[in-house]
Amino acid sequence: MTPPHAPRAASNDPRARRGVFVVFEGGDSAGKTTQVRALSRWLTERGVAFTTTHEPGDSWLGAQVRRLVLSPDSGPIGPRAECLLYIADKAQHVDEVVGPALDRGEVVVSDRYVDSTIAYQAAGRFLAADDVETIARWATGSLRPHLTVLLDVDPDHAVNRLHTKDRIEREGDDFHRRVRAGFLALAERDPEHYLVLPARDSIGSISQRVRERLEPLLAEVSVPADTMGS
């Protein structure tokens, strides 16, 4: 059995990598960007080499996908097409950004990953979760995070933090409630690799809990920044 906090290197995972892959997930305006920034500051202070990134959009292809799926001015996009667009972004993101950084032995901190597709496109858009997960795992070479931090947000609370709404954020309350339940179901399925925190907690207390959970992972596999090639 995998010990708690140990990096996941499943035997069926051809992409067992050297680095540590950390993902922040949660509903819109849950505080992911804020926590990615806080974690970056902490990793910098510790001298750990890291890359921060996000989905959708952190590649040339991803930027095009992001514009298509988020612009309120986009024409009609059906649930399956939307799902495949997000998954195309993910495939490119792993090939171009996440995988190479992990191969360099870095800590990779991503704002969203596969769970967002399962929560938004399967739970939110009523696509079959098994199908969506199978395609998303194929697209990402089954690369799974060592730790996913789920900032669990009550959609009614998140709305207060939103200013201008993109195409997904404009969906109704029921959609966002299904998304929340979708995220929580994923965390319940695999508690060893998740840290679920209420998004209402203070910024400081959330980042403290993240650091505590991450510390043992860093001790095992991280590469100090001063040993990196660049």
Ligand SMILES: Nc1ncnc2c1ncn2[C@@H]1O[C@H](COP(=O)(O)OP(=O)(O)O)[C@@H](O)[C@H]1O
């Ligand atoms: N724990 C928190 N408590 C209160 N406000 C927060 C908290 N975390 C983030 N915020 C604020 O909520 C807004 C959305 O946060 P952000 O980090 O951009 O969320 P996301 O990246 O999940 O959309 C920002 O104005 C941010 O300052």
Ligand SMILES: Cc1cn([C@H]2C[C@H](O)[C@@H](COP(=O)(O)OP(=O)(O)O)O2)c(=O)[nH]c1=O
């Ligand atoms: C990565 C991903 C995001 N999304 C949605 C969630 C967000 O509403 C939107 C990304 O917007 P973004 O502004 O990056 O996120 P946030 O609102 O958390 O700051 O795309 C999906 O529907 N599926 C996915 O696979």
